[in-house]
Each structure stands twice: as structure tokens, then as C-alpha cells.
Amino acid sequence: MRDPATASSQATIKAPMKANSVRWSTFAAPSRFYALAGKLVPWFWAVTAIFAAAGLFIGFAIAPADFQQGNSYRIIFIHVPAAWMSMLVYLVMAFWAVWGWAFNTRLASMYARALAPTGALFTFTALWTGALWGKPTWGTWWVWDARLTSEFILLLLYLGYIALTEAIDDARRAANAGALLALVGVVNVPIIYFSVRWWNTLHQGATISATSAPKMASIMLTALLLMTVAFWAYSFAMALTRARAIVLEQEADTEWVRRLATTKKG
Amino acid sequence: MTAPANALEFASVRSTTLHSPIWTVARRDLLLAVRRRVDALLPLGFFIVAAGLFPLGVGPEPQTLRQIAPGVVWVCALLAAMLSVMQMFASDEHDGSLEQMLLAPQPLVLLVAGKVFANWLSTGLPLVLAAPVLGVVFDMSAPGIAALVFGLLIGTPVLSLLGAMGAALTLGLRSGGALVFLLVLPLTIPTLIFGAGAVVAVEGGMSAQAHFSVMGALLIFTTLGAPWATAAALRISLD
Numbered sequence: 129m130r131d132p133a134t135a136s137s138q139a140t141i142k143a144p145m146k147a148n149s150v151r152w153s154t155f156a157a158p159s160r161f162y163a164l165a166g167k168l169v170p171w172f173w174a175v176t177a178i179f180a181a182a183g184l185f186i187g188f189a190i191a192p193a194d195f196q197q198g199n200s201y202r203i204i205f206i207h208v209p210a211a212w213m214s215m216l217v218y219l220v221m222a223f224w225a226v227w228g229w230a231f232n233t234r235l236a237s238m239y240a241r242a243l244a245p246t247g248a249l250f251t252f253t254a255l256w257t258g259a260l261w262g263k264p265t266w267g268t269w270w271v272w273d274a275r276l277t278s279e280f281i282l283l284l285l286y287l288g289y290i291a292l293t294e295a296i297d298d299a300r301r302a303a304n305a306g307a308l309l310a311l312v313g314v315v316n317v318p319i320i321y322f323s324v325r326w327w328n329t330l331h332q333g334a335t336i337s338a339t340s341a342p343k344m345a346s347i348m349l350t351a352l353l354l355m356t357v358a359f360w361a362y363s364f365a366m367a368l369t370r371a372r373a374i375v376l377e378q379e380a381d382t383e384w385v386r387r388l389a390t391t392k393k394g
Numbered sequence: 395m396t397a398p399a400n401a402l403e404f405a406s407v408r409s410t411t412l413h414s415p416i417w418t419v420a421r422r423d424l425l426l427a428v429r430r431r432v433d434a435l436l437p438l439g440f441f442i443v444a445a446g447l448f449p450l451g452v453g454p455e456p457q458t459l460r461q462i463a464p465g466v467v468w469v470c471a472l473l474a475a476m477l478s479v480m481q482m483f484a485s486d487e488h489d490g491s492l493e494q495m496l497l498a499p500q501p502l503v504l505l506v507a508g509k510v511f512a513n514w515l516s517t518g519l520p521l522v523l524a525a526p527v528l529g530v531v532f533d534m535s536a537p538g539i540a541a542l543v544f545g546l547l548i549g550t551p552v553l554s555l556l557g558a559m560g561a562a563l564t565l566g567l568r569s570g571g572a573l574v575f576l577l578v579l580p581l582t583i584p585t586l587i588f589g590a591g592a593v594v595a596v597e598g599g600m601s602a603q604a605h606f607s608v609m610g611a612l613l614i615f616t617t618l619g620a621p622w623a624t625a626a627a628l629r630i631s632l633d
Binding site: 277281284285287288291292295296301304305308309312313 | 559563564567568569570573576577579580581583587619623626627630631
């Protein structure tokens with residue numbers, strides 16, 4: 129029987145780490161991810177708070193009133209970042225879910241499941257704030273144009289993903305089934321994005337594009353981008369926290385989780 | 395010749411044009427549907443009853459009925475299609491022949507395509523044939539009924555294809571039935587929009603060519619993608 133001391137030193141010799149680089153895939157292990165996420169979450173909350181405070185202050189107190197819409201346009205600082213994040217979070221969720229399915233890594237699927245409720249909340253927020261904005265400006269709470277309809281379908285896709293992964297008891301089957309569903313729904317995201325270009329919609333076209341100058345005042349754009357960073361940091365904070373909970377739930381019968389539970393009690 | 399019952403018999407089936415995997419499985423499923431006629435006709439019954447409830451609830455005013463007809467008929471067709479796919483794989487899983495299909499040397503995609511085709515023939519096509527009756531009940535014009543029937547003809551296969559994927563994902567789950575509705579209906583919304591929109595366009599005197607083109611594209615896209623997704627879903631659900 130090999131003596132444990134030499135066994136562990138032999139193990140370290142077998143997998144030497146380069147002096148100045150980190151082997152990132154080490155965080156694919158649920159226990160190490162749990163520790164790392166625990167350290168990162170407070171920082172993301174801090175970023176969220178700071179950027180949200182800055183963005184909301186500039187947006188509500190400093191930016192001037194719009195010459196056409198008056199002050200009711202200010203909901204843009206919540207509506208647009210929420211809509212952007214709803215699409216981004218879906219793409220990231222589908223990416224990690226398919227990664228977990230393809231490479232059979234548990235943590236990727238756990239992270240996808242952690243992202244879903246946050247994405248659903250952003251989608252709902254975008255739809256709700258959009259309706260609140262539409263009433264004074266368009267005269268209607270809702271219209272079935274291409275963009276609103278496809279964003280509504282996105283909400284249903286999120287809810288379907290959550291429902292499916294919750295309905296299946298076996299973690300691996302739930303993860304893979306959810307991955308397939310998320311992948312099938314990815315086709316909806318470009319439809320949402322390009323809907324204002326492809327169809328005659330009541331929703332306005334793109335004001336901000338990657339290739340040309342923005343068509344809005346720069347101070348409004350600043351507040352918008354600050355809120356986007358705030359929402360992005362919020363997504364990380366929430367997803368990492370939820371992922372930690374999912375890790376504890378799914379790894380409940382492992383040594384490190386049991387040790388965590390007993391040390392917390394003691 | 396009796397339909398193959400297990401992987402060994404599937405392996406012995408020669409791949410001639412008549413005995414190709416799609417046709418073999420489709421024939422088997424159609425045979426089963428004929429023997430259990432009630433199961434196959436239940437979605438049709440639901441379609442007619444559900445659509446028939448609307449005039450009773452909304453009132454018999456012909457103008458209103460003509461206006462809501464395309465949407466009502468299409469939504470009821472969607473719900474009937476979801477009902478019909480719920481049991482698509484359940485009986486095969488129950489008696490073990492689904493596992494044999496997974497183990498068979500023929501590509502699972504083709505076997506799935508055969509099952510979907512049989513499901514459409516036994517449950518989707520009756521909806522298309524019953525649509526003119528509902529068109530008359532809702533006092534639709536003749537061109538409107540024609541647009542409705544043609545739209546359903548190219549739309550119901552899409553519903554069967556997407557429904558098969560949903561049924562495969564939720565195979566054997568407690569809440570499987572209701573879950574199929576939640577998962578698949580969002581994906582069928584484009585078909586609904588263009589199908590009902592085609593009838594509205596025709597009744598308004600305009601051409602529905604754009605609508606039918608998009609629905610044809612949806613059919614092609616779904617025919618290429620959904621059997622693959624369904625096969626993948628079956629492997630996920632059964633392994």
C-alpha cells in the first residue's frame with residue numbers, strides 16, 4: 129500500500145502547474161467553483177450598487193428631458209439594459225447548457241440552470257417597463273408587433289426551460305433535456321434583435337449600433353451604459369449565488385459538502 | 395410482412411425503397427392507429443368541440459364570428475395537435491419497442507421521421523379535412539376557407555414535428571402532458587401567426603402568398619431540424 133505522503137507528492141509531480149499561470153479548468157470542479165464564487169459575489173454586488181447608483185443618478189437627475197417625450201423617456205435606463213441582458217443571458221445560458229451536454233461537465237449545466245431565473249426576470253422587466261413606457265408614448269400598453277411578440281416568446285422559453293429542468297428528477301437528464309430546449313430556442317434571439325429591421329414594427333429601430341455613431345445624446349448614452357454594466361454585474365452576482373446553492377443541492381452527498389454542513393453547525 | 399418488433403428484426407429489414415426505415419415505422423404506427431381508432435380521433439373530437447364552443451360563448455353574431463374564426467380555428471388546431479403528440483412515444487416506451495428503435499442500426503432520425511409522418515396522417519390530416527366544416531360554422535367566405543385549409547395543410551406537419559420533440563423531451567415525466575404544452579406552444583407561435591394571418595389577408599381581399607411562403611419555409615426548416623432534435627431528445631430521455 130503506497131504511503132499517503134509520497135502518493136500526494138507523486139500526484140503533484142504528475143500534474144505540475146506552470147509557475148505564473150492558472151489552470152482555469154480547475155474551477156470546473158464544483159467545490160473549487162463554490163469557493164471562488166463565494167469570494168467573487170460580494171465584489172459583483174459592490175459593482176452593481178456603484179454603477180446602478182451612478183447610472184440612475186445621471187439618468188434621473190442630470191440628463192435633460194427629452195424634447196419629444198418629456199420625462200417619461202427616463203424609463204429607458206431600466207428598459208433597454210433589461211432587454212439587452214435578457215437576450216445576452218439567454219445566449220450565455222444556452223452556451224453553458226450545450227457545453228455541459230456536449231462535454232458532460234456537471235458544473236456547466238448547473239450554471240445554466242442558475243442563469244435561467246435571472247434571465248426570465250430581465251425579460252419580464254423589459255416587457256413590463258416597455259408597457260409602462262408604451263402607454264404614455266404610443267397610447268397603448270401592448271401591441272403584437274414582431275419585437276414585443278418575440279420578446280414574449282423569449283419569456284415563455286425561459287419559463288419552459290425552468291419548468292423542464294425542475295420537472296425531471298435525474299440531474300443529468302434534466303441538464304441535457306434543458307440544453308436541447310435552450311439550443312432550439314436560440315433561434316429566437318436573432319429574431320428579437322433584427323425584428324425592427326425585418327418588419328414594420330411599432331417599436332422603434334436601433335438607436336445604438338456597433339458600426340455608427342449613436343443617435344442619442346451622449347449623457348443619456350452614458351447613463352444607459354452605466355446601467356447596463358450594473359445589470360451585467362447583477363447577473364453575475366445572482367447567477368453565482370444561485371449556482372452555489374445548486375452546487376450544494378446536487379453535490380449534497382459529497383465529502384466536502386458534508387464537512388461544510390457540519391462545520392457550519394459547529 | 396409483419397412490422398419489425400425488435401432491433402434484430404430491424405437489422406434484417408433490407409433498405410429498399412418500399413421498406414425504408416421511414417415507411418416501415420410509419421406503416422406500423424398507422425396500423426396501430428387503425429386498430430385504436432378512438433385514440434387517433436380524440437384530438438379531432440377535441441378540435442371540433444373546442445372550436446364549436448366559441449360561437450356559444452361569444453354569441454352568434456356572424457360578423458364577430460367571421461372575425462375571430464381564423465384565430466380560433468388555428469388555436470384549437472394547435473391544442474389538438476399537442477393532445478395528439480402527448481402519447482406519441484408513451485406506448486412504445488411502455489412495451490419496450492422504443493428502446494429497440496434506439497438500438498436499431500437504422501438512423502434514429504429516420505425512424506422518428508416515420509413516427510411523426512404517421513402521427514400527422516392519423517391526427518393532423520383529419521384536422522385539415524374537418525376545417526371546412528368549422529369554416530362554415532363560423533360563416534367564413536369560400537376563399538377564406540380555402541386559405542384556412544391550405545394553411546393547416548402546411549402548418550399541421552410543423553405542429554406534429556415540434557410536438558414530437560416536446561413529447562420526446564418529457565417522456566415518462568409525471569407532469570409530461572402539461573409540460574409539452576408549455577414547451578412546444580411558444581415554438582409554434584410563428585406558424586399560428588402566419589397561418590391565421592393568411593386567412594385574414596385573403597378575407598380582406600389581399601394575397602396570402604407571403605404568408606404561405608413563410609409557412610413553407612418554416613415547414614422545410616422544421617422538417618430538417620426537428621427529427622434530429624427529437625432523436626437527440628429520445629437518447630437523452632432513455633439513457
